[in-house]
Amino acid sequence: MPREVDLAAVKPYADHLGDGLVQMSFTLPVPHSLAARRAALELAGKMGFQEPEVVHYEPLTEGYTYFVMYGRCVQSVDFAALQGEGFDIEYMSEDEVERFAEERLGRKVVVVGASTGSDTHSVGIDAMLNLKGYHGHHGLEGYHSFETYNLGSQVPNSVLLAKAIEVGADAILVSQTVTQQNLHVHNLTELVEMVEAEGRRGDMILACGGPRVSNELAKELGYDAGFSKGTEPQHLATFIVRELAARVSASG
Amino acid sequence: MLSDLTASARRLALVGLAKNTGKTVALAALLRELKGAGRRVGVTSVGRDGEERDVIDSRIEKPRVLLAAGSLVATTDGLLSASGIPHELLEETDVRTPLGRVLIARLRGAGAIEVAGPSAAAQVRAVSDAMLAHGAEQVLIDGAIDRRAASSPDVADGLVMSTGAVLSEDIAEVVARTYDAVELVRLPIFDGAPEDGRRIRVLAGGDGSRAGMVVEKALAAVVLPPGFVLSSEGHEIARLLDEHPDARRLIVTGALPDRFLRELASGARRRGRELTVVVADATRVFLAERGVEWYGRQGIGMQVLRPIELLALTVNPLAPRSHGFDSGELRALLGEAIADVPIFDVLHPEYGGFQEPAGL
Numbered sequence: 001m002p003r004e005v006d007l008a009a010v011k012p013y014a015d016h017l018g019d020g021l022v023q024m025s026f027t028l029p030v031p032h033s034l035a036a037r038r039a040a041l042e043l044a045g046k047m048g049f050q051e052p053e054v055v056h057y058e059p060l061t062e063g064y065t066y067f068v069m070y071g072r073c074v075q076s077v078d079f080a081a082l083q084g085e086g087f088d089i090e091y092m093s094e095d096e097v098e099r100f101a102e103e104r105l106g107r108k109v110v111v112v113g114a115s116t117g118s119d120t121h122s123v124g125i126d127a128m129l130n131l132k133g134y135h136g137h138h139g140l141e142g143y144h145s146f147e148t149y150n151l152g153s154q155v156p157n158s159v160l161l162a163k164a165i166e167v168g169a170d171a172i173l174v175s176q177t178v179t180q181q182n183l184h185v186h187n188l189t190e191l192v193e194m195v196e197a198e199g200r201r202g203d204m205i206l207a208c209g210g211p212r213v214s215n216e217l218a219k220e221l222g223y224d225a226g227f228s229k230g231t232e233p234q235h236l237a238t239f240i241v242r243e244l245a246a247r248v249s250a251s252g
Numbered sequence: 253m254l255s256d257l258t259a260s261a262r263r264l265a266l267v268g269l270a271k272n273t274g275k276t277v278a279l280a281a282l283l284r285e286l287k288g289a290g291r292r293v294g295v296t297s298v299g300r301d302g303e304e305r306d307v308i309d310s311r312i313e314k315p316r317v318l319l320a321a322g323s324l325v326a327t328t329d330g331l332l333s334a335s336g337i338p339h340e341l342l343e344e345t346d347v348r349t350p351l352g353r354v355l356i357a358r359l360r361g362a363g364a365i366e367v368a369g370p371s372a373a374a375q376v377r378a379v380s381d382a383m384l385a386h387g388a389e390q391v392l393i394d395g396a397i398d399r400r401a402a403s404s405p406d407v408a409d410g411l412v413m414s415t416g417a418v419l420s421e422d423i424a425e426v427v428a429r430t431y432d433a434v435e436l437v438r439l440p441i442f443d444g445a446p447e448d449g450r451r452i453r454v455l456a457g458g459d460g461s462r463a464g465m466v467v468e469k470a471l472a473a474v475v476l477p478p479g480f481v482l483s484s485e486g487h488e489i490a491r492l493l494d495e496h497p498d499a500r501r502l503i504v505t506g507a508l509p510d511r512f513l514r515e516l517a518s519g520a521r522r523r524g525r526e527l528t529v530v531v532a533d534a535t536r537v538f539l540a541e542r543g544v545e546w547y548g549r550q551g552i553g554m555q556v557l558r559p560i561e562l563l564a565l566t567v568n569p570l571a572p573r574s575h576g577f578d579s580g581e582l583r584a585l586l587g588e589a590i591a592d593v594p595i596f597d598v599l600h601p602e603y604g605g606f607q608e609p610a611g612l
Contacts, residue, residue: 158509162483197507215350220299
């Protein structure tokens with residue numbers, strides 16, 4: 001008998017609704033031993049998990065032990081209160097994006113991407129833009145409806161923006177590793193401010209991506225969207241073509 | 253009190269030099285004072301305000317934004333309904349943010365609310381004007397992180413700047429960086445003859461695609477190629493200087509990045525030249541390690557067509573989860589370095605406007 005989900009008190013699900021079962025893994029800097037196993041159980045208990053259980057543990061390297069555990073989470077969240085937030089986008093497939101772009105926009109969508117500032121990682125940008133793509137989905141370069149420019153890594157914001165203006169970009173995509181030390185945040189805000197200073201904010205969609213980039217952070221930074229781990233190229237493509245279409249219809 | 257000093261600005265921007273410099277605390281103090289004075293306010297944020305925890309470091313708790321009944325607010329549909337405050341919907345804007353669509357509402361009751369209005373400067377201005385039109389006597393525009401665009405005279409009539417210990421563990425460095433930021437905001441106004449100013453405004457007002465132009469002594473302007481100021485290399489800037497040996501002014505209509513200024517300074521110094529770069533306003537200038545004064549010593553002056561009214565400076569002497577300074581000492585050092593701006597720590601017992609938040 002399928003039970004109704006109580007959206008006001010959502011809990012993790014494993015075997016049946018509401019069981020609160022969580023699987024987690026971590027490493028402790030202690031030698032592989034029965035004492036290590038007890039330490040993991042006690043720690044999970046302190047994390048608030050009930051009935052913690054070690055289902056697997058093994059030595060990682062000398063003096064370190066890796067654990068896989070189950071535990072029952074007693075907390076819940078009120079999902080009903082959160083539903084209004086953010087875009088609940090239904091993502092399109094590559095074919096659907098192509099069709100949508102052809103019907104609604106009728107021209108190529110120009111995207112310029114880079115890892116800006118001192119960030120040497122271009123993996124995220126490459127996964128989104130390059131033909132090879134990510135997770136079996138090709139990047140925007142492989143779409144008929146997109147024209148892409150991947151400027152690579154360590155690109156100054158002003159150079160990225162100059163390129164975007166030169167090629168008439170509809171969207172700029174930047175990737176940055178955001179740290180708690182705020183190191184890279186300034187770089188992300190500076191790009192937004194430069195686009196404003198050039199008087200181009202209304203013409204360009206700004207999207208940022210990185211391991212810790214949420215929609216909340218994107219909003220603070222001044223971007224139109226933020227993409228984090230698990231984003232596939234067609235997710236980004238969906239956002240860009242929908243947003244462009246919305247802007248086209250808003251401007252009549 | 254902060255609210256008295258800022259009363260002249262119908263649209264008041266609050267900008268921080270970094271995250272956790274106390275923008276939202278300053279906003280909260282202003283809201284308390286304005287409520288006490290019976291002023292009807294409108295509030296928007298270019299980021300997100302009143303959230304419980306910091307978006308980057310969730311260990312940091314953030315101040316709530318408490319609005320009085322009758323206040324106007326521009327925030328997203330989701331955040332408005334999550335506040336649970338009864339309200340009257342005034343406008344559904346077509347502004348879409350990563351957190352949802354922005355609405356303008358009048359609150360029928362008091363309470364805590366998360367504020368996330370438009371991010372783009374033009375839209376910030378539009379919702380601010382809409383709130384004024386719906387009866388707000390003053391609109392407070394809260395910044396986010398270190399974003400400055402909303403303090404442009406195109407958007408706001410006045411600015412409160414927030415600085416704090418979070419900038420550096422070295423108090424002298426906090427003072428130096430704050431000084432640089434204030435100098436930038438207070439760049440001198442274009443000092444040419446009024447007719448030159450008009451001429452430049454016409455030139456700069458074009459279709460927005462001009463990157464900039466060199467103005468010769470005789471005000472014969474030479475328009476630079478698009479993107480020149482954004483991305484030219486040192487040798488291109490050197491060639492520009494050589495091609496225009498009499499040029500004294502450079503008008504930059506858009507962004508003026510530090511890498512251009514650095515190359516311009518080095519080219520000018522080698523030629524024994526002095527140049528003044530004229531920009532629309534201070535939010536168009538992007539400095540990095542060097543401040544306005546350093547460039548001045550290199551022979552590169554900067555001027556603005558429109559000034560920003562810096563009305564007050566607020567100080568947060570604490571860096572969350574890190575270090576702190578004595579509030580009085582920090583304010584005294586800032587006061588010695590920076591003239592003609594009132595400096596407040598709105599949480600300090602000496603601050604006149606501060607009262608224990610007694611609920612609403």
